Amino acid sequence: MFLTLLNEGQSVLFARAARLMIEADDIAHERELAMLEAIGIETGLTELPDGGTFAEVVQEAADALTDPTQRNAFLIELAGVAVIDGDEHGAERALLQQLADQLGLGERVDEFLAFAHDARDLADRGRALVTTVEAD
Known part of the structure; x- marks a missing residue:
């Protein structure tokens, strides 16, 4: 949804x-x-890169994401990854919090997660609408 706001290097980092x-x-x-x-x-990556370590990603994100809009987009999308399976695991939330803190957006994690939950729920409703066949 918002990954198009990131440049190629930021997309790889995401x-x-x-x-x-x-x-x-x-x-x-x-x-x-x-x-x-x-x-x-969405990012146009033909092959997804290995993750490396989260400490590396956090440091690289702090260096690469200098624009506030890109920082917000990165975190909103990452919150979506954390909630997509319906189980916002504590380890996932901790990683999101750590990254958000490094980017100066730590106080907005709940807001990003709430949006991600809403977006997931709307996508689920949309899938149900699209796949429902009405009987005559």
Whole structure:
């Protein structure tokens, strides 16, 4: 949704952060894997990079995300990764908080997560509407 606001290097960084977020709870749900695929499509990345370490991603994000709009977009999208499976795991929230703190947006984590929950719920409702076949 907002990944188009990021440049190519920031998109690669986001893909790395998303992969680490998905791995944070040691369970890769089907919806999380589908989201990784969608991230690749939206960012135009033909191959998603390995995550590396979260400490590396946090430092690189602080250096690469200098524009406030890009910082917000990065965190909103990463919050979406944290909630996509319906289970906002404590490890995922901790990673999001750590990154948000580094970017100077730590006080907005609840706001980003609330938006991500709303967006996930709306997408679920949309899928239900699209796949419902009415009987004559």
